[in-house]
Amino acid sequence: MTSHASSAAADASIPPRTDRRQAGASGEPPAAPRRPGRRTGGAPGEPGLIAYAYVAPALVVFALFLLAPLVYAVQLSFYEWDGLGLGTWVGLDNYVAVFTDPELRAPFGHALVLVVFFSLLPVTFGMLLAALMTRTRVRGAGFFRTVLFLPQVVALTVVAVVWRQIYAPTGPLNDALRLVGLDGFARGWLGDRDWVLVAIGLVGTWVGTGLCTVLFLAGLSKVGRELYESSRLDGAGFWAELRFISLPSLRGELAVALTLTMVAALRTFDLVYVMTGGGPGNASRVPSYEVYDRAIQEGDVGTGITVALVLTVVILAATWLVNRIADDREAA
Amino acid sequence: MTRIRPARTLGAGLAAAALLATTVACAPGEEGGSGTETQSEDVTTDISKVGDVTLTVWDQEVRGGQAEQIAALNKAFQEKYPNVTIDRTKRSFTDLQRTLRNAITSDDAPDVVQANNGRTDMGAFVKNGLLQSLDGYAETYGWTERFPESVRSLATYSDDGATFGEGSLYGLAQVGELVGVFYNKSMLADLGLEVPKTTADFEAALAAAKDAGELPIQFGNLDGWPGIHDYGFVQNQFVPRDDIRNLGFGREGASWTTDENTQAADTFSKWVDAGYFTPEFNAVGYDPAWQDFAQGNGLFLVAGTWLQADLEDAMGEDVGFFLPPVGETGELAVTGGTGLPFSITEASDDADVAAAYIDFITSDEAMQMIQDAGNLPVVGGSPDQAEGLAAEVLDAWTTAGEDDALVPYLDYATPDFYDLITAQVQELGAGQVSTEEFLGTLEDEYSSFVSGE
Numbered sequence: 001m002t003s004h005a006s007s008a009a010a011d012a013s014i015p016p017r018t019d020r021r022q023a024g025a026s027g028e029p030p031a032a033p034r035r036p037g038r039r040t041g042g043a044p045g046e047p048g049l050i051a052y053a054y055v056a057p058a059l060v061v062f063a064l065f066l067l068a069p070l071v072y073a074v075q076l077s078f079y080e081w082d083g084l085g086l087g088t089w090v091g092l093d094n095y096v097a098v099f100t101d102p103e104l105r106a107p108f109g110h111a112l113v114l115v116v117f118f119s120l121l122p123v124t125f126g127m128l129l130a131a132l133m134t135r136t137r138v139r140g141a142g143f144f145r146t147v148l149f150l151p152q153v154v155a156l157t158v159v160a161v162v163w164r165q166i167y168a169p170t171g172p173l174n175d176a177l178r179l180v181g182l183d184g185f186a187r188g189w190l191g192d193r194d195w196v197l198v199a200i201g202l203v204g205t206w207v208g209t210g211l212c213t214v215l216f217l218a219g220l221s222k223v224g225r226e227l228y229e230s231s232r233l234d235g236a237g238f239w240a241e242l243r244f245i246s247l248p249s250l251r252g253e254l255a256v257a258l259t260l261t262m263v264a265a266l267r268t269f270d271l272v273y274v275m276t277g278g279g280p281g282n283a284s285r286v287p288s289y290e291v292y293d294r295a296i297q298e299g300d301v302g303t304g305i306t307v308a309l310v311l312t313v314v315i316l317a318a319t320w321l322v323n324r325i326a327d328d329r330e331a332a
Numbered sequence: 333m334t335r336i337r338p339a340r341t342l343g344a345g346l347a348a349a350a351l352l353a354t355t356v357a358c359a360p361g362e363e364g365g366s367g368t369e370t371q372s373e374d375v376t377t378d379i380s381k382v383g384d385v386t387l388t389v390w391d392q393e394v395r396g397g398q399a400e401q402i403a404a405l406n407k408a409f410q411e412k413y414p415n416v417t418i419d420r421t422k423r424s425f426t427d428l429q430r431t432l433r434n435a436i437t438s439d440d441a442p443d444v445v446q447a448n449n450g451r452t453d454m455g456a457f458v459k460n461g462l463l464q465s466l467d468g469y470a471e472t473y474g475w476t477e478r479f480p481e482s483v484r485s486l487a488t489y490s491d492d493g494a495t496f497g498e499g500s501l502y503g504l505a506q507v508g509e510l511v512g513v514f515y516n517k518s519m520l521a522d523l524g525l526e527v528p529k530t531t532a533d534f535e536a537a538l539a540a541a542k543d544a545g546e547l548p549i550q551f552g553n554l555d556g557w558p559g560i561h562d563y564g565f566v567q568n569q570f571v572p573r574d575d576i577r578n579l580g581f582g583r584e585g586a587s588w589t590t591d592e593n594t595q596a597a598d599t600f601s602k603w604v605d606a607g608y609f610t611p612e613f614n615a616v617g618y619d620p621a622w623q624d625f626a627q628g629n630g631l632f633l634v635a636g637t638w639l640q641a642d643l644e645d646a647m648g649e650d651v652g653f654f655l656p657p658v659g660e661t662g663e664l665a666v667t668g669g670t671g672l673p674f675s676i677t678e679a680s681d682d683a684d685v686a687a688a689y690i691d692f693i694t695s696d697e698a699m700q701m702i703q704d705a706g707n708l709p710v711v712g713g714s715p716d717q718a719e720g721l722a723a724e725v726l727d728a729w730t731t732a733g734e735d736d737a738l739v740p741y742l743d744y745a746t747p748d749f750y751d752l753i754t755a756q757v758q759e760l761g762a763g764q765v766s767t768e769e770f771l772g773t774l775e776d777e778y779s780s781f782v783s784g785e
Contacts, residue, residue, distance in 0.1 A: 075360070076360055079359060079360055081359075081360050081361060082456055082460075083361070083433045083434075083437075084361065084433060084436075084437055084456055084457065084459075084460040084462065085361050085362070085456075085459065085460040086359055086360075086361045086362060087359040087360040087361050088359070089359065164554075164617065167615070168615065168616065168617070168620065169611060169612040169615050169616060187612065187615075188611075188612030188613075188614060188615025188616065189615060190554055190614075190615045191553075191554060191612055191613070191614030191615025191616070191758075191762070192614075192615065192762075193762065193764065276554065277554075277555055277556050278556075278755075279554070279556050279614070279754070279755065279758050280614045280755075280758040280759065280762055280764075281755045281756075281758050281759040281762075281764065282755050293751065296430050296433075297452070297750075297751075298452060298747055298748060298750075298751070299433070299452055299456055299747060300747075301360075
């Protein structure tokens with residue numbers, strides 16, 4: 001875009017509109033006539049100085065609020081610093097610690113468990129629900145859609161407070177289990193180190209399913225009804241429809257849903273902070289909580305920042321992977 | 333998806349690296365200085381003549397009685413010294429703790445701040461020369477006589493911040509706090525029991541409550557930190573108080589793996605196994621637990637005096653308070669200390685005014701206001717004016733002070749001890765670690781800290 005803008009601005013003889021569209025669509029640089037003196041140096045299509053002036057304000061904001069803090073964070077990760085006095089240069093020690101110290105590694109393992117509950121389960125449930133809702137005309141579908149989406153609207157801290165009560169040893173969940181004779185399953189969910197991550201994860205599933213369902217419903221609404229009708233005439237069942245029509249037409253939405261939920265899973269903080277504070281023991285500590293605890297509570301800024309940076313890389317890698325797979329499947 | 337050209341990526345990477353190289357040349361933060369020490373002969377006590385001054389104060393007195401009390405004191409101070417304006421910032425405890433680090437290192441730091449006593453906060457501030465020593469003021473204003481040693485030591489650090497409980501005074505607190513036992517009076521009477529004075533009596537009461545189908549000790553440890561109180565309470569009864577002090581202050585001369593500490597940990601586990609605590613306490617929140625106690629469930633509640641007002645509101649005459657029973661050591665020991673001390677920052681240009689303010693809000697009249705507001709004044713409370721639960725709490729506080737029974741919170745020990753002990757008590761309570769593993773983990777952290785690595 002910048003190249004068009006610059007040539008258009010620099011050159012009074014603007015190419016006809018059709019030309020620009022074609023250029024934009026094919027991704028080729030516009031065949032702007034070269035006039036010595038007007039543009040100095042650079043291959044055709046290379047942005048001129050004026051283009052940089054256009055993007056300069058954005059660049060400055062970007063550099064000031066994103067790049068500079070990032071660079072500063074990277075710098076801090078090479079120091080042992082309590083946030084008050086003079087930092088001590090420790091080189092890569094903090095990074096070595098993140099990869100070798102079991103206490104720092106464990107939170108990343110916990111985050112992976114949460115990915116299953118925050119991302120994979122909601123996407124699966126969302127897909128099934130969306131397919132069901134498309135196949136059968138439900139009365140009051142709008143209502144159900146709203147109810148499903150509702151958890152997404154409520155602040156996560158509120159969600160956490162409510163679920164903390166639901167999971168209490170004498171809370172509604174355990175009462176319900178006892179009522180139906182499943183006394184053996186009743187337990188202090190958040191105080192049990194084998195179940196605590198599952199308990200937190202299921203809250204994530206509850207929150208995420210609505211988002212995924214609504215996303216997929218939107219995606220499926222683009223698919224022509226006649227496609228479904230003709231497939232049904234051919235005798236396709238629910239699963240065949242899902243496999244051959246719904247799934248293939250939802251690639252884009254799938255990528256979006258996976259990206260959003262996966263990032264949410266990896267950077268979970270609110271639920272853990274409010275529901276368990278990382279306990280019992282250290283069973284539910286996640287990277288974001290670790291960052292907060294180290295950098296702000298304990299005055300161990302270097303380690304905290306390092307965990308944050310490693311987490312950022314993990315999230316970037318996960319997003320890249322999801323988009324890569326979606327791209328490849330689209331191309332195939 | 334556009335593919336980024338390698339050449340450009342490389343360029344951006346190099347630019348970032350260059351930027352990085354220029355910044356890493358200087359370390360973050362500033363060189364820690366040693367805090368200012370004002371000599372008593374330099375102190376101006378008549379601050380009405382210092383001209384117009386704005387005193388910036390950051391405190392965490394935001395709850396009920398405390399909020400009223402500090403507002404009234406600030407107003408009275410400004411009436412007494414019309415040339416002084418108090419610019420107050422109030423934050424909840426956690427909010428204050430999180431923002432203080434940034435505030436105190438900035439160029440326009442507040443003059444007076446409430447800093448948490450432990451190493452992570454006050455200790456770190458002292459180490460980096462961010463607080464002023466109050467020794468000169470203490471001499472001028474007679475704080476040394478007004479506040480007993482046991483109270484002052486909780487805001488006392490060596491100048492390098494390494495030794496807690498010895499050295500210079502860095503703050504004064506308004507309120508005291510004790511972790512003792514609240515009990516349900518009518519339930520205890522129904523069981524035909526007296527207030528237990530010894531560990532043996534206490535265990536007998538636990539067994540009697542259990543047999544009668546009552547919950548012996550109300551305990552909610554989902555939040556982790558209540559474990560510091562309930563475990564400390566057991567430890568109080570078994571370990572000599574000087575040992576607890578050394579362990580709590582992170583000083584040399586004690587060990588977590590002694591026979592007494594083993595006895596304490598075993599007893600804690602034994603009580604868990606006997607069902608003396610709330611079932612599944614690791615899954616029960618702190619607030620639901622004490623609220624349940626307030627509704628009549630549970631004979632005992634091990635908790636701090638900060639619950640005094642709330643419990644009295646809910647239970648009226650039915651609630652009582654006593655100090656931890658005395659075990660084989662024969663010594664009374666009780667976890668407790670002071671509310672957050674008020675300190676003067678190094679950046680303050682009006683330290684004399686700040687000191688006069690601190691003197692004012694901790695004066696005898698101020699203490700009376702604190703008591704009237706339903707809180708426990710750290711010194712100078714008047715028992716004859718208190719009644720009911722307030723009188724029992726004040727009595728306990730006086731007894732603890734006179735008997736030198738106060739021991740610090742266990743998480744003060746090292747900067748990492750809070751995380752460690754909260755997690756470990758949860759694990760011990762859940763039977764996930766043995767007594768040996770529990771004490772061994774604590775001992776490792778304690779001894780490596782004490783030995784300097």
